[in-house]
Amino acid sequence: MSEALPEYAERVLSVAELIPSGRVMTYGDVAEWLGEGGPRQVGRVMALYGGAVPWWRVVRADGVPLPGHEHRALEHYRAEGTPLRETPGRPPRLAMARARWDGSGVTDAT
Numbered sequence: 676m677s678e679a680l681p682e683y684a685e686r687v688l689s690v691a692e693l694i695p696s697g698r699v700m701t702y703g704d705v706a707e708w709l710g711e712g713g714p715r716q717v718g719r720v721m722a723l724y725g726g727a728v729p730w731w732r733v734v735r736a737d738g739v740p741l742p743g744h745e746h747r748a749l750e751h752y753r754a755e756g757t758p759l760r761e762t763p764g765r766p767p768r769l770a771m772a773r774a775r776w777d778g779s780g781v782t783d784a785t
Contacts, residue, residue, distance in 0.1 A: 680724060683712060687720040694732040697755040698776035699769060701736045708778055738769035 680688070690705050702714035702721070714736075721733050731751040734741070738760070740748040749767060752759055758773035 683709075683716070684720045684724050686711075687717050688724060688728045691721070691725065691728040691730065691733050693778070693781055694729065694776055696729075697757045697774075699732050699734045699757065699771075699774045700776055700778070701734055701771075703736060704775070704777075705733055734769060736771070738771045738774075740766075740768065 686709055687705055690700070690708055694700055700708070702717040705717045706712045706714060717733065721730055725733070729751070731741070731744075731748040740752075745766065749759075751757075752767075752769070758770035759767045760770045761767045
């Protein structure tokens with residue numbers, strides 16, 4: 676990570692890199708994991724600096740893919756086998772109960 680990044684941004688991006696393929700954490704989950712900030716702060720970090728990490732693994736709590744990036748995110752989800760809810764006539768969304776990762780198996784994210 677670049678030394679020019681704010682410390683909080685580096686911590687958020689480090690968590691994003693820990694999320695296993697096929698799993699996701701919400702913006703709020705990341706903030707809770709870090710014990711600092713909130714969903715909006717995590718979302719801001721991801722918007723500004725998230726392009727170099729698996730950004731599609733940090734998501735909204737409702738499971739709707741990031742507006743404006745839906746197609747790219749869905750390509751990643753399908754390639755990684757991330758659980759999706761696909762309803763005829765509606766855009767796919769994440770099956771949060773199955774896709775959400777709680778950070779288990781990691782001793783220190785920062």
